[in-house]
Amino acid sequence: MENQTWWRRLVTFISNYPLYFIFLFFIIFPFIVPYKALATQIIIWGLFALGFNICLGYTGMLSFGHAAYFGVGAYTTGVVLIRLWANIWFGLFAALFMGGILALVLGFLCIKRKGIYFAMLTLAFAQLVYFVAFQWVDLTGGDNGLRNIPAAPLNFFGLSINIYSPLNFYFFVLFFVFLSLLALNLILQSPFGHVLQAVRENDQRARSCGYETTNVRWLAFVISGAISGLAGGLYALYLHFVGIETLYWMTSGQVVMMTLLGGMGSFIGPFIGAGVFLYLEDVLSNITQSWMIFLGVIFVLCVLFFPAGIWGTIKGLSTRGKKELPASSAP
Amino acid sequence: MDATALLMQLFTGLSLGMLYVLLALGLSIIFGLLTVVNFAHGAMFMWGAYAGVSVIALTGNFWIALIVAPLVIGGYGLIVERGLIRPLYGRDINYPLLLTFGLQFIMLEIVRIFYGTSDQPFKAPDLLSMPIEIFGTFAFPSYRLFVIAVTIIICIVLWVFLEKTNLGMIIRAGTRDPLMVRALGIDMGRIWWLVFGIGSALAGLGGILAAPIRSVFPEMGITMLVECFVVVVVGGMGSLSGAILSGIIMGEASAITTLFYPQMADIVIFLVMAVVLLIRPSGLFGRAGLLE
Numbered sequence: 001m002e003n004q005t006w007w008r009r010l011v012t013f014i015s016n017y018p019l020y021f022i023f024l025f026f027i028i029f030p031f032i033v034p035y036k037a038l039a040t041q042i043i044i045w046g047l048f049a050l051g052f053n054i055c056l057g058y059t060g061m062l063s064f065g066h067a068a069y070f071g072v073g074a075y076t077t078g079v080v081l082i083r084l085w086a087n088i089w090f091g092l093f094a095a096l097f098m099g100g101i102l103a104l105v106l107g108f109l110c111i112k113r114k115g116i117y118f119a120m121l122t123l124a125f126a127q128l129v130y131f132v133a134f135q136w137v138d139l140t141g142g143d144n145g146l147r148n149i150p151a152a153p154l155n156f157f158g159l160s161i162n163i164y165s166p167l168n169f170y171f172f173v174l175f176f177v178f179l180s181l182l183a184l185n186l187i188l189q190s191p192f193g194h195v196l197q198a199v200r201e202n203d204q205r206a207r208s209c210g211y212e213t214t215n216v217r218w219l220a221f222v223i224s225g226a227i228s229g230l231a232g233g234l235y236a237l238y239l240h241f242v243g244i245e246t247l248y249w250m251t252s253g254q255v256v257m258m259t260l261l262g263g264m265g266s267f268i269g270p271f272i273g274a275g276v277f278l279y280l281e282d283v284l285s286n287i288t289q290s291w292m293i294f295l296g297v298i299f300v301l302c303v304l305f306f307p308a309g310i311w312g313t314i315k316g317l318s319t320r321g322k323k324e325l326p327a328s329s330a331p
Numbered sequence: 332m333d334a335t336a337l338l339m340q341l342f343t344g345l346s347l348g349m350l351y352v353l354l355a356l357g358l359s360i361i362f363g364l365l366t367v368v369n370f371a372h373g374a375m376f377m378w379g380a381y382a383g384v385s386v387i388a389l390t391g392n393f394w395i396a397l398i399v400a401p402l403v404i405g406g407y408g409l410i411v412e413r414g415l416i417r418p419l420y421g422r423d424i425n426y427p428l429l430l431t432f433g434l435q436f437i438m439l440e441i442v443r444i445f446y447g448t449s450d451q452p453f454k455a456p457d458l459l460s461m462p463i464e465i466f467g468t469f470a471f472p473s474y475r476l477f478v479i480a481v482t483i484i485i486c487i488v489l490w491v492f493l494e495k496t497n498l499g500m501i502i503r504a505g506t507r508d509p510l511m512v513r514a515l516g517i518d519m520g521r522i523w524w525l526v527f528g529i530g531s532a533l534a535g536l537g538g539i540l541a542a543p544i545r546s547v548f549p550e551m552g553i554t555m556l557v558e559c560f561v562v563v564v565v566g567g568m569g570s571l572s573g574a575i576l577s578g579i580i581m582g583e584a585s586a587i588t589t590l591f592y593p594q595m596a597d598i599v600i601f602l603v604m605a606v607v608l609l610i611r612p613s614g615l616f617g618r619a620g621l622l623e
Binding site: 062109112113115116117119120121123124125127128131132134135249250253256257260289290292293295296297299300303304307 | 362366368415418419422423424425426428429430432433434435436437439440441443444553557560561563564568594595597598601602604605608609612
């Protein structure tokens with residue numbers, strides 16, 4: 001019994017103060033994974049899943065086209081660094097901006113439809129983006145991908161910092177993850193954030209309260225696209241390369257899997273999902289070529305038996321048997 | 332650019348459109364009744380082709396494979412519905428979609444394990460390998476004509492089944508108002524089961540028919556699935572006549588663009604979709620507000 005209490009307390013603490021926990025945990029994180037590049041990969045994908053989660057977890061829109069924003073962010077950073085201006089800040093800002101703009105445009109076409117239509121429409125438009133990038137060889141390199149993205153130096157108030165050692169790059173990415181988390185926290189705690197959740201819970205009721213729910217969902221979609229674009233930009237810096245498969249709809253599927261696996265509607269869930277997914281991929285792909293079959297089985301079982309995801313299930317266990325109301329859906 | 336080439340390309344587009352029609356009909360009939368978006372449909376299409384490969388390897392006969400492959404995939408669909416999708420009824424509408432999405436990875440890997448990742452040779456039967464002269468102006472591969480004919484027959488059979496039989500009547504009623512059908516004492520669970528099987532069988536048939544035209548490889552269903560989603564969305568979800576019309580439109584659009592501006596061939600169906608949805612948000616024959 002004593003044993004149960006401490007982990008319940010821990011879970012309650014984490015779900016009440018997710019930001020503190022994430023900040024503390026991610027600072028020691030690169031030292032507890034097998035190699036540092038894996039940690040970087042996990043937080044980049046975690047950031048992508050976090051952006052996606054604004055759509056699915058907080059607004060209730062299942063998008064199957066987030067590869068478009070991730071991929072366009074990656075290509076934007078790459079192209080900007082190669083051709084325009086080898087400045088990392090500008091490159092990443094451009095990725096954020098382009099992700100948001102693309103979500104604004106495609107969102108306009110999809111947002112009026114809900115549920116399954118929305119999923120299929122976002123998927124179809126993301127495929128459109130994929131084929132455009134595939135054909136636009138001059139800009140994107142087509143099938144070969146965008147190669148030789150320069151390792152632009154990072155200038156920070158006149159200081160030049162080398163970010164290309166694995167550990168430094170991890171903290172560089174973490175900086176952006178923190179910024180995004182703080183920004184999203186502000187957004188979700190604001191009145192707008194509460195409207196988002198109202199839209200997720202009951203669209204009609206939110207509308208009869210006088211909210212223009214279509215615009216609310218559209219704005220959430222744009223924020224989600226912008227964060228995904230930023231994650232894409234970081235991914236391009238991380239690999240010095242953008243492959244065309246970044247835009248393929250399997251990438252969208254991957255982020256859906258991560259978010260579901262981790263648990264949607266929380267800050268922690270997407271990172272847990274990304275971590276478990278990439279760690280399993282890393283371990284399993286060393287053992288067998290057919291590692292996807294295991295991830296597929298885990299995902300199917302998760303949908304069947306643990307629809308709340310890993311974090312949702314842990315939280316559910318920790319509050320089981322208690323009389324109090326379930327923890328509020330605040331992040 | 333002469334008229335013969337154009338006419339020939341129109342026929343090619345029709346045969347591609349017919350593959351779309353077969354798959355979109357399966358997706359649409361499943362969606363219309365079960366409200367399940369089957370993301371494993373592309374993988375079932377691919378399994379249909381591989382089932383064909385295996386049966387031909389065993390018997391050496393294309394015609395047996397043509398019958399057996401859809402039955403195998405249909406049976407597999409029955410198992411999937413009973414074992415995996417049924418527990419999700421009554422939960423959020425997104426869960427069956429996510430489940431079938433995960434399932435397709437499993438199906439993909441199983442094929443990679445047993446058949447490897449390379450292309451499988453698949454030849455059209457001798458009887459259908461000769462080109463046929465059409466209107467005395469050009470020679471057209473007879474296999475593609477065969478695909479067109481089979482799809483037309485399937486469409487007619489499906490139409491007769493849905494419109495003229497009692498079971499078809501129940502299915503149509505179930506699409507309109509499943510609660511009412513249940514209240515009349517009909518076990519909808521068994522109807523859903525059957526319809527999922529039929530839809531899967533259509534995907535399997537599409538797979539084996541496509542095998543000699545497109546090459547047989549594990550990822551063949553992945554792109555096809557998205558194209559079929561576009562077809563279904565444009566036709567209007569749950570509408571069978573919409574699926575047929577939009578399948579043919581998309582096949583032709585893709586084929587004609589290939590002729591004039593091949594770089595756009597993959598893109599054009601998405602542009603058609605964007606235009607159609609801006610004009611008619613619920614698709615050509617879709618009912619507004621269905622399942623939103």
